[in-house]
Amino acid sequence: MGHWGRYTFLLVGLLIGLPTQMVQADKRAFVTGINEYVALPRLSTATNDATATAETLRSLGFAVTRIDQPGYKQFKDKWKEFLSSLKSGDTVVFYFAGHGLQIDGLNLLLLKDSPDTDGGEKAISEKSLNFHELMQQVETRQLAASLYILDACRVSPFVDTSARAKSSQLRGLAPIESLYGAFVMYSAGPDEEALDYLADPKNEHNSVYTRHLLPLLREKETSLVEIAKRVQVEVEEDSKTVAHQQRPAYFDGILGHYYLAKLESSQKRLGPAERLKGDNVIRIGAYSTHDHNCQSLPAPRVKVCAPPQYGRIVTRYETYESKVHRFGPKNCVGTMQRGVAIYYFINEEQQTSNAVEKIEVESFHWNAKTPLTLRDTYEINLATKTAKRVWSASTDSQDTYRSSRRQDHEQSGKGGGGRGWVGRSIKSGHGQ
Numbered sequence: 001m002g003h004w005g006r007y008t009f010l011l012v013g014l015l016i017g018l019p020t021q022m023v024q025a026d027k028r029a030f031v032t033g034i035n036e037y038v039a040l041p042r043l044s045t046a047t048n049d050a051t052a053t054a055e056t057l058r059s060l061g062f063a064v065t066r067i068d069q070p071g072y073k074q075f076k077d078k079w080k081e082f083l084s085s086l087k088s089g090d091t092v093v094f095y096f097a098g099h100g101l102q103i104d105g106l107n108l109l110l111l112k113d114s115p116d117t118d119g120g121e122k123a124i125s126e127k128s129l130n131f132h133e134l135m136q137q138v139e140t141r142q143l144a145a146s147l148y149i150l151d152a153c154r155v156s157p158f159v160d161t162s163a164r165a166k167s168s169q170l171r172g173l174a175p176i177e178s179l180y181g182a183f184v185m186y187s188a189g190p191d192e193e194a195l196d197y198l199a200d201p202k203n204e205h206n207s208v209y210t211r212h213l214l215p216l217l218r219e220k221e222t223s224l225v226e227i228a229k230r231v232q233v234e235v236e237e238d239s240k241t242v243a244h245q246q247r248p249a250y251f252d253g254i255l256g257h258y259y260l261a262k263l264e265s266s267q268k269r270l271g272p273a274e275r276l277k278g279d280n281v282i283r284i285g286a287y288s289t290h291d292h293n294c295q296s297l298p299a300p301r302v303k304v305c306a307p308p309q310y311g312r313i314v315t316r317y318e319t320y321e322s323k324v325h326r327f328g329p330k331n332c333v334g335t336m337q338r339g340v341a342i343y344y345f346i347n348e349e350q351q352t353s354n355a356v357e358k359i360e361v362e363s364f365h366w367n368a369k370t371p372l373t374l375r376d377t378y379e380i381n382l383a384t385k386t387a388k389r390v391w392s393a394s395t396d397s398q399d400t401y402r403s404s405r406r407q408d409h410e411q412s413g414k415g416g417g418g419r420g421w422v423g424r425s426i427k428s429g430h431g432q
Contacts, residue, residue, distance in 0.1 A: 027091040029054070029062040030082045034069055034098035039116040044201040046097035049151060049210040053095045056214045060261055062093055071113040072127045088142040089269065094134070097210075100152035102174040105301060105364065107131040109152065133298050135179065139317050140338070142269055143181060145258050147224060151187035151194055151209045177302060178253035180276065180316035180343075181269075183224045185213075186249040187235075199242055208238050209248060223257040225250075253314050272319040272338070280311075280346040284378050284387040286320055287363040288339025294332035297367050299340040305360040310350040310382055313359075314343045327372065327394065344380055344387065354383040358390070 033050025035043045047068055054064045067078050086092060099110040103121050109129035117124070139146060150173065175190060187194035187209035197204040212234040216227040228250040239246035255268075270276070275283060289297045304313045318341045325331040342361060346353075356379060363374045377391040 026087065027060075027062045027093075028082070028086065029057045029064040029093035029095065030067075030079065031057070031064055031093070031095040032067045032070055032075070032097070034110075034112055036069055036112060037099065037110070038113050040099055040110060040114065043098065044196050045205060045207050045210075046196070048205045049097045049207055050095065052206055052210065052214055053097075056217055057093055057095075059218065062091070069112050072111050075111055075129070083137060083141075086138075086141045090141070090143065092138060092141070092143060092146065094138065095149065096129070097151055097207075100131075100150065100173055105174040105303065106366065107173045107176070109134075132176075132301050135182070136299055136317055139179065139182065140272065142271065145254055146179075146182040147185070147258070147260065148182060149185040149187075149213065151207055151213075153194060175249070176251055177304060177313055177315045177342075178251045180253050180255075180314050182251075182253045183228075183258060184251040184253075185224075185228055185231075187246075189247045189249045192246050193244070194248075195239060195242075195244060195246060198238060208246065209235055212238070217260055220259060220261040222261075223259055224254065225252060225257065228252075255314075270316075272317070275318065275341070276314070276316060276343050278345075279385075280348070280351060282344040282346070282380060282385050282387050284342040284344055284359065284361070284380070285376075285389065286318060286339050286341035287365075287374070288322070288337040289365045289368050290330075290332055290335075290337055292330050294330065294335045294337075296338040299338065300363045300365040300367075302340055302342060303362045303364075304342070305362060308344065308359055308380070309357050310353060310355055310380075311344050311346040314345055316341050316343065326374075326392075346382055346385075350382060356381050356383075359387075 031050050031054045033047040035045075035047045037043075050066070050068065054066055057064055065078065065082050067075065070078065096109050099114075101108055101110065103125060106125065107130075108125060109131055110124075111128060114127045115123050135148065152173070173186065176184060178184075187207070195208045198208050209231070212231050213227070216222055216230060219227075222230075228248070232248050232250075236245075236247045287300050287302055289300050291297060299317060302315060307313075317338065319336055319338050320341070322333050322335050322337050325333050344359070359378045359380055361376050361378065363376075365372050365374070373395045375393045375395070376389050379388045379390050380386075381388075
């Protein structure tokens with residue numbers, strides 16, 4: 001069809017109000033675009049979009065690191081240098097323009113030398129960027145806020161539909177849970193293709209999404225939420241002119257408003273062991289994966305199976321003490337683990353409600369020796385501001401199924417975020 005989809009990842013972090021005698025926070029950006037692929041269809045506007053985005057970010061005061069058409073090793077080397085340059089409180093932008101897809105809920109950004117399906121899913125994932133791990137690498141730098149923008153393919157770039165059928169959910173990118181301090185923007189909605197160009201690749205220099213996004217990023221009085229909503233409308237209207245459906249999605253984990261052009265945010269920067277607190281905050285629990293030496297591995301991916309009725313879900317990478325051992329040969333109870341915590345934010349109109357609802361959570365421990373998915377049901381009590389795990393199950397890579405009903409749940413704290421449970425050992429893994 002010619003309308004090859006693409007991803008653009010933009011990530012921003014911010015620290016406000018540092019005393020002048022402290023180290024000055026910097027504004028840094030990492031920008032890359034890929035048109036030419038060794039084994040995948042060529043794109044038309046990805047590198048142009050990267051150029052335009054870099055120029056926009058420089059105009060907003062960012063120091064930009066630029067890399068075009070990178071292969072896997074080239075990207076990893078440059079990315080490692082970029083990460084080592086970051087300081088707590090820096091404002092950071094990560095932008096990627098190119099192909100992207102998901103495999104079993106894992107979002108991947110494809111680099112110049114990413115293979116096609118001939119080598120199987122393992123080969124694809126090993127030569128692509130794991131977006132979830134990339135986010136964790138940045139978010140653990142204690143940024144006050146972050147923004148991720150993806151202008152990439154929401155449909156598999158693999159032309160051979162039979163090969164696609166043999167893969168696991170290669171179509172499109174998977175939605176993610178909102179992450180504290182992060183604002184994630186997709187250039188298309190679920191199961192939609194983000195257009196590389198609208199009608200004429202020879203005369204169109206930018207993608208439909210980027211051409212609408214960049215002017216809005218420069219507006220000082222427009223928050224990220226307002227930008228996301230305006231881009232939704234404008235892109236959807238444009239795509240309909242070529243009989244295409246594209247409605248950009250976004251995931252808001254920023255509490256309050258964030259203005260990129262003004263570098264203003266009401267977001268509080270927290271240390272790795274601190275927890276989110278507030279009269280409307282309930283801490284459901286946390287998940288982590290560790291090795292046989294009780295050393296934390298990259299955090300598992302978590303998903304809330306259905307949107308809550310009375311609030312919203314926000315996740316956060318945290319450090320916490322493991323208190324419960326559930327799976328795996330090594331009991332690491334009492335050790336400090338790095339994982340992902342899940343919070344329930346009660347809607348303002350439900351602040352005095354006595355409602356109780358159940359939330360189902362899946363955590364996929366993808367880097368365990370035996371990959372395993374945990375499924376847990378929590379009972380959220382809005383009146384007492386507590387969360388209790390009442391049912392759990394697990395499925396390993398051989399689809400072995402185990403379940404249990406839990407009534408012996410740890411008591412949850414009130415107000416400042418209830419303590420759920422801790423412990424998930426797989427290779428091993430923990431939750432809280």
